[in-house]
Amino acid sequence: MQRIGVLTSGGDSPGMNAAIRAVVRKAIYHGMEVIGIKRGFNGFIEGDMEPMHLGSVADIVHRGGTILHTARSEAFKTPEGRARAWENVDRFGLQGLVVIGGDGSFQGAGLFHREYGLPVVGIPGTIDNDIAGTDFSIGFDTAVNTAVDAINRIRDTATSHERTFIVEVMGRDTGFIAIASGLAGGAESILIPEQPFSLDDICDKLCRGYRRGKLHSIIVVAEGAASGLEIGKQIKERTGFDTKVTILGHLQRGGTPTAFDRILASRLGARAVELLMAGRTSKVVGLVAGEVVESDLHRVIGEKKKVDLNLYRLASILAI
Structure with missing residues (x-):
């Protein structure tokens, strides 16, 4: 394998640049060429692609976002869009593709692999x-x-100010961010899409805390579980407590990636190149129990990852 492409797709996440850097430099180290595909699958269709060199990824390991930019592509969901992308595979001489993204990105990569046979790693x-x-x-x-x-x-x-604060975090379908941030932040209650909740129970808990002298509380809400604004309104009406709402929104997507994310991205990016070199395609690289592993792309697409409810229960116990 002499030339591969790399793209970022879907929502941006801190550490994508570190992954791009690892893919480019690992490939160049082994004598391969790398083509950067801009704006995800849209750029793949439009031929918005250019060669990447060592200098292309200099000074980016600490930067959030993605230097390749990203977008969601409706056109790639159509046979006509994928056919145009295949024309660019031939035009740029790509022999493999690394896709950095989430579930939707992997679905697109998997479909393209099935139709055209281009080796892909997610x-x-x-x-x-x-x-x-x-x-x-x-x-x-x-x-x-x-x-x-x-x-x-x-x-x-x-x-x-002796207030109750509702903090709404991202998590349209899952409560991973809510559980982790709520547990680490000492939240009194955590609301996630995977678990039903009772506003009566939440209000009772707040009132019990108030009676024992607790004058402030934090409730973390995943956006897919409920509207933070509505939860705040209901709590204020039921308890009379001064209640405020903060919606973090896209603040969570930006910023300098942590050391953990930089190291994770570097390890996964390098392993993705190794898999393509070894002819192991239609794979997703990941980290399990501290070790870099590979999984079948189509299995990953078809499997729903579950939150750790033990952490959820622990957070509830510690917030009594």
């Missing part, structure tokens, strides 16, 4: 951490640390 890059076959996806650790930092700051204000 690298999980999503703050949601909802990709099977890996304990951690690139960007999750940074997003959690960003949320925890926000919770720490909000708690200072909550304490000073």
Whole structure:
């Protein structure tokens, strides 16, 4: 294998640049050429691609976002769009492809591999951490640390003004960020899509805390579990407590990646190149129990990763 492509697709996540850097430099180290594909599968279709060199990835390991840019591509979901992408595979002489992204990105890569046979390897890059076959996806650790930092700051204000704060974090379908940031931030309650909750129970818990002298509380809500604004409104109406809502939103996506995410991205990026060199295709690289592993791409796409409810229960116990 002499020439491979690399792209980032879907939502950006801190550490994507470190993964790009690892792919490019690992490939060049082994005498291969790398073509950077801009704006995800849209760039693949449009031929928005250019050679990458050692200098192309200099001074990016610490930067959030992705230098290749990213986008969601409706066109790639069509046979016509994928056919145009295949024309660019031939035009640029690509013999393999590394896709950095989440579930939707992997679905596109898997479909393209089935139709055209181009060797592909996926690298999980999503703050949601909802990709099977890996304990951690690139960007999750940074997003959690960003949320925890926000919770720490909000708690200072909550304490000073004796308020209840609702902190809404990302997690449209899963509660990974909510559980991790809620546990680390000492939240009194955590609401996630995977678990039903009772506002009566939450309000009772707040009232019990108030009676024993607790004058402030933090409740972390995953966006897929409920609206933070609505939860705040309901709690204020039921308890009379001064209740404020903070929605972190896209703040969680940006910022400098943590050391953990930089190292994870570097390891996964290098392993992706090794798999292509070895002829092992239609794979996803991941980290399980501290070791870099590979999983079948189509199995990963078809499997739903579950949150660790033991952590969820632990957070509830510690918040009594």
